[in-house]
Amino acid sequence: MDGTLAIAANNLTSPIILFFILGVAAAFARSDLSIPEAIAKGLSIYLLFAIGFKGGVSVADHGIDTTLVLSLLAGMVLSFLLPVLAFALLRGMTRLSTIDAAAVAGHYGSISIVTFVAATSVATSAGLNPEGYMVAVAAVMEAPAILSALWIVARFGKQSADMEEGLIREILLNGSIVLLVGAFVIGWITGDEGMQMIAPFIQAPFQGVLCLFLLDMGLIAGRGLREARSVLTPGLFAFGVIMPVLGAGFGLGTGMLLGLSPGGVLLFMTLAASASYIAVPAAMRVALPEANPSIYLTLSLGITFPFNLTLGIPIYLAVANALAGG
Amino acid sequence: MQTHKAKRVDIIIEAVMEKRLTNALHKAEVTGYTVLPVLAGSGRSGQWTREGEIGRAGGMVNVSCIVRPERVDPLLDAAFAVVERHIGVVSVVDCEVLRAERF
Numbered sequence: 001m002d003g004t005l006a007i008a009a010n011n012l013t014s015p016i017i018l019f020f021i022l023g024v025a026a027a028f029a030r031s032d033l034s035i036p037e038a039i040a041k042g043l044s045i046y047l048l049f050a051i052g053f054k055g056g057v058s059v060a061d062h063g064i065d066t067t068l069v070l071s072l073l074a075g076m077v078l079s080f081l082l083p084v085l086a087f088a089l090l091r092g093m094t095r096l097s098t099i100d101a102a103a104v105a106g107h108y109g110s111i112s113i114v115t116f117v118a119a120t121s122v123a124t125s126a127g128l129n130p131e132g133y134m135v136a137v138a139a140v141m142e143a144p145a146i147l148s149a150l151w152i153v154a155r156f157g158k159q160s161a162d163m164e165e166g167l168i169r170e171i172l173l174n175g176s177i178v179l180l181v182g183a184f185v186i187g188w189i190t191g192d193e194g195m196q197m198i199a200p201f202i203q204a205p206f207q208g209v210l211c212l213f214l215l216d217m218g219l220i221a222g223r224g225l226r227e228a229r230s231v232l233t234p235g236l237f238a239f240g241v242i243m244p245v246l247g248a249g250f251g252l253g254t255g256m257l258l259g260l261s262p263g264g265v266l267l268f269m270t271l272a273a274s275a276s277y278i279a280v281p282a283a284m285r286v287a288l289p290e291a292n293p294s295i296y297l298t299l300s301l302g303i304t305f306p307f308n309l310t311l312g313i314p315i316y317l318a319v320a321n322a323l324a325g326g
Numbered sequence: 327m328q329t330h331k332a333k334r335v336d337i338i339i340e341a342v343m344e345k346r347l348t349n350a351l352h353k354a355e356v357t358g359y360t361v362l363p364v365l366a367g368s369g370r371s372g373q374w375t376r377e378g379e380i381g382r383a384g385g386m387v388n389v390s391c392i393v394r395p396e397r398v399d400p401l402l403d404a405a406f407a408v409v410e411r412h413i414g415v416v417s418v419v420d421c422e423v424l425r426a427e428r429f
Contacts, residue, residue: 166346285342289411 023218058132
């Protein structure tokens, strides 16, 4: 227990979390602090590039095994199934319409790559060495949840989803996935030699860039929360905290069944616990325009993202260490 | 200066729908349009601003087309098929242009 509290305290006083909190506080104080859109985009490109490349190098070091393939499959299955659990919870805990509940559920089966990056950083700081291919697991978990959400609407809703042919291609080829997977493959091909060539660029500045990016995320989350407080009922708020914990439980079970290292289990828990706020909202605006975006964006970005970042990841780390570290 | 009557159609729509709308316009043989970023606004769903948007899910764009009056109905039919279920504003105003052969 003391260990868990120490991890939580360390996490809460780390620069990345304190910068996130600064962003939220600045937004609530109505400060004009902002990160220009193009710089924020540049920071996210850097983070995806660095995390993908490092993952690929790690796979080059350790080689491919059946666990890699099984982890990819398990990630995909989790992404398909978690929205069904989320939908059932939402119908039980809130008065959301079928279409709003399905749209929210889709977000919770997909992932937040920033939460994943933060968890990777925490794992590394804690001396864990997660499996490099978890980057690829993150990539495959992005899209299946969107299909689940659309299936839920078709099965339980009165309206149909607008499932046009270009949508799937857009989801699978969205810039974040292409860069993450592309950098992963390049890291895999070039291995340690490639890493030595670009290490000064992707290792030393990484934490600083993550701090700036999380400052921006804090500003966005704070502004979103400030403006959308009216949509947040107690039931929705509770869902935003309970669902990541349940998701993390499924991630824990999956990671342990696969025999992953504690770092790998932590990342699987984090992926299953996180909710998308980039790829899925865009897909939902196209496929389910009747769903209220303030509900799903406020939940995923305003509640679940800060929860995972501040409390969730230290808890998942402690659990992964206790159950998978033996 | 000789001017000619034309119609300007402004369609303010979510950024994620921009490509779909411009594709529909091309199919309707409306090949001239201008896409402008929209900074902020207020409507039935309340106020919104580009500041604090993440990704393209929440942003809006303004697709502006100037056409000959007889081309307005096919343009609106094509646009409406795309924007029908989405938030946004479609407006048509009279205008005058200098070089009619370009529209």
